[in-house]
Amino acid sequence: MTSDDDVATGHRPTGRAKGTLTSRETDFPQWYQEVISAAELADNGPVRGTMVIRPWGYAIWELLQAELDRRIKDAGAENAYFPLFIPESFLRLEADHVEGFSPELAVVTHGGGRLLEEPVVVRPTSETIINHSFAKWIQSHRDLPMIINQWANVVRWELRPRLFLRTTEFLWQEGHTVHASQEEAREFALCILRNVYIETMSEVAGIPVLAGHKTARERFAGAVQTWTCEGMMGDGKALQMGTSHELGQNFSRAFGIQYADDGGQLQYPWQTSWGVSTRLIGALVMAHGDDFGLRLPPALAPVEVVVMAVRDDAEVIRVAESLLSDLRAAGRRVRLDDRTDSGFGRRSVGWELKGVPVRLEVGPRDLGEGNVTVVVRHQRKKVQVRLAEAVAVVDEVLGRVTAELREEAVGFRDRRTVEVGGPRAAADVASTGFALVPWSDLGEEGERELADAGCTVRCLRRPDGGLAEASDAPDSLVAVVGRAY
RNA sequence: CGGGCUGUGGCGCAGCUUGGUUAGCGCGCUUGACUGGGGGUCAAGAGGUCCCGGGUUCAAAUCCCGGCAGCCCGACCA
Numbered sequence: 001m002t003s004d005d006d007v008a009t010g011h012r013p014t015g016r017a018k019g020t021l022t023s024r025e026t027d028f029p030q031w032y033q034e035v036i037s038a039a040e041l042a043d044n045g046p047v048r049g050t051m052v053i054r055p056w057g058y059a060i061w062e063l064l065q066a067e068l069d070r071r072i073k074d075a076g077a078e079n080a081y082f083p084l085f086i087p088e089s090f091l092r093l094e095a096d097h098v099e100g101f102s103p104e105l106a107v108v109t110h111g112g113g114r115l116l117e118e119p120v121v122v123r124p125t126s127e128t129i130i131n132h133s134f135a136k137w138i139q140s141h142r143d144l145p146m147i148i149n150q151w152a153n154v155v156r157w158e159l160r161p162r163l164f165l166r167t168t169e170f171l172w173q174e175g176h177t178v179h180a181s182q183e184e185a186r187e188f189a190l191c192i193l194r195n196v197y198i199e200t201m202s203e204v205a206g207i208p209v210l211a212g213h214k215t216a217r218e219r220f221a222g223a224v225q226t227w228t229c230e231g232m233m234g235d236g237k238a239l240q241m242g243t244s245h246e247l248g249q250n251f252s253r254a255f256g257i258q259y260a261d262d263g264g265q266l267q268y269p270w271q272t273s274w275g276v277s278t279r280l281i282g283a284l285v286m287a288h289g290d291d292f293g294l295r296l297p298p299a300l301a302p303v304e305v306v307v308m309a310v311r312d313d314a315e316v317i318r319v320a321e322s323l324l325s326d327l328r329a330a331g332r333r334v335r336l337d338d339r340t341d342s343g344f345g346r347r348s349v350g351w352e353l354k355g356v357p358v359r360l361e362v363g364p365r366d367l368g369e370g371n372v373t374v375v376v377r378h379q380r381k382k383v384q385v386r387l388a389e390a391v392a393v394v395d396e397v398l399g400r401v402t403a404e405l406r407e408e409a410v411g412f413r414d415r416r417t418v419e420v421g422g423p424r425a426a427a428d429v430a431s432t433g434f435a436l437v438p439w440s441d442l443g444e445e446g447e448r449e450l451a452d453a454g455c456t457v458r459c460l461r462r463p464d465g466g467l468a469e470a471s472d473a474p475d476s477l478v479a480v481v482g483r484a485y
Numbered sequence: 486c487g488g489g490c491u492g493u494g495g496c497g498c499a500g501c502u503u504g505g506u507u508a509g510c511g512c513g514c515u516u517g518a519c520u521g522g523g524g525g526u527c528a529a530g531a532g533g534u535c536c537c538g539g540g541u542u543c544a545a546a547u548c549c550c551g552g553c554a555g556c557c558c559g560a561c562c563a
Contacts, residue, residue, distance in 0.1 A: 020524080048555085159562090215563090242537060246542035310522055352523090363522055373522080382522095 028235040049161035049168030059302035069480040071196040077149040085120040090128035093254040100221020105410040122155040131255040146178040172277035185270035197242040206405040212459030224248035230458040232413040233286035238482035244274035280461030294355025297402040310363030312340035426481040427453035440475040
């Protein structure tokens with residue numbers, strides 16, 4: 001590397017300026033909307049609360065899907081698909097479940113031009129319809145464990161929609177499992193939490209998460225225990241990024257799932273369910289984005305390296321194409337930007353907004369010296385390197401992006417996390433970040449007080465940050481309190 | 486459910502108070518030239534049921550009535 005210059009030129013640190021994003025500090029929600037639009041991630045759909053996921057956003061989702069799917073299958077799951085439409089009566093079979101979801105159901109009352117005898121609901125989640133199948137499939141202890149995952153869309157009617165974070169229809173993965181024992185079910189729920197969710201969020205997306213279990217108030221409708229991953233976004237607010245539930249025997253009793261154990265006795269099995277959604281794309285935007293746009297970890301970047309031809313020049317194009325094929329041969333997702341009829345600044349800004357981790361600028365000036373320019377998105381640094389070293393440098397840079405994004409996010413989160421002693425202090429701290437409060441200082445009454453102040457217990461953990469065991473006394477745990485999306 | 490606000494080219498807005506030729510502006514788009522290492526400059530263009538229906542008037546984006554849609558705040562829900 002022969003030089004090392006910051007490229008932060010010509011931007012305004014605050015406020016709105018022509019052609020740039022509103023700064024995160026000025027108005028975070030406004031910035032969020034602008035990034036999603038400018039990076040071409042998504043548009044609003046014509047029906048309120050619906051979302052058009054554009055190619056760049058969908059490509060991110062496909063990469064995330066692939067990472068998750070591989071880990072889910074490693075955990076022993078098989079993929080399947082269940083219907084979008086569920087008989088309304090199914091929802092009513094589990095009391096807490098129906099009570100939890102009723103307000104947000106979309107219900108189809110007409111079909112084929114006539115009133116339906118029994119309305120069907122558009123799935124808000126698939127516990128009921130999948131358990132209907134489980135009841136038919138499971139007879140013997142030899143059928144267990146049953147571990148099924150589905151990739152699907154679900155609908156929960158939302159009154160306050162936000163792209164990716166809270167939309168009426170969204171895409172997700174939902175896993176549903178059946179086990180012979182409570183311990184095995186619990187272990188499995190935790191295995192998904194750790195080996196699939198936390199690992200993907202931290203190692204692949206570079207987003208650190210706090211994990212723990214929900215209070216009774218925040219628990220999934222129908223679950224006996226809900227485990228969660230909570231991330232801190234760039235404005236200090238909490239985002240629930242994934243949940244894994246122990247369902248106990250609630251659904252197996254409601255749907256009559258029974259198996260004969262090895263002694264021939266009929267038993268109700270123990271279940272789990274778990275899911276993450278396109279909301280994770282919102283997390284990616286809010287956890288890593290800066291005032292210049294998205295910053296993507298390479299594993300989730302539809303394009304890891306863009307090779308930009310600065311000029312329409314035969315030698316420039318030749319070198320750019322040669323770098324392109326070298327990088328491709330090295331297994332990188334790479335794209336050539338040779339739209340030299342469009343301004344260089346416009347193109348640079350465009351790739352920056354989209355969060356492409358590395359740009360390789362190939363121009364006559366560099367080539368004259370046998371160099372190319374490497375631009376590192378997450379640090380906004382430009383360095384000139386020898387042409388022959390370019391692929392190796394790109395490789396080195398891409399190799400450290402995710403860890404550096406994660407370190408930055410960890411530092412930010414830790415600076416905004418404070419230990420306090422009661423609900424009032426917790427609410428205060430939660431206005432900018434997370435408060436850690438002993439559950440014994442809070443309790444359900446303190447939890448209500450927090451709700452009045454606009455914040456919630458995101459999860460409960462051991463004082464050392466570990467997950468609680470069943471044997472842990474509730475009063476020995478610590479609550480993570482924050483304002484939530 | 487209560488209160489407030491807004492509907493005008495693809496997007497964001499002005500015009501409405503005080504009715505009057507051809508409804509403007511920014512961004513985006515098209516074409517061309519000059520440019521070119523961070524949203525460049527200039528020129529020429531395309532693009533409109535002014536939300537819908539009715540009324541007043543010689544004349545309505547503008548005034549009146551009704552409807553529809555959306556947004557914000559509050560309440561409710563979680």
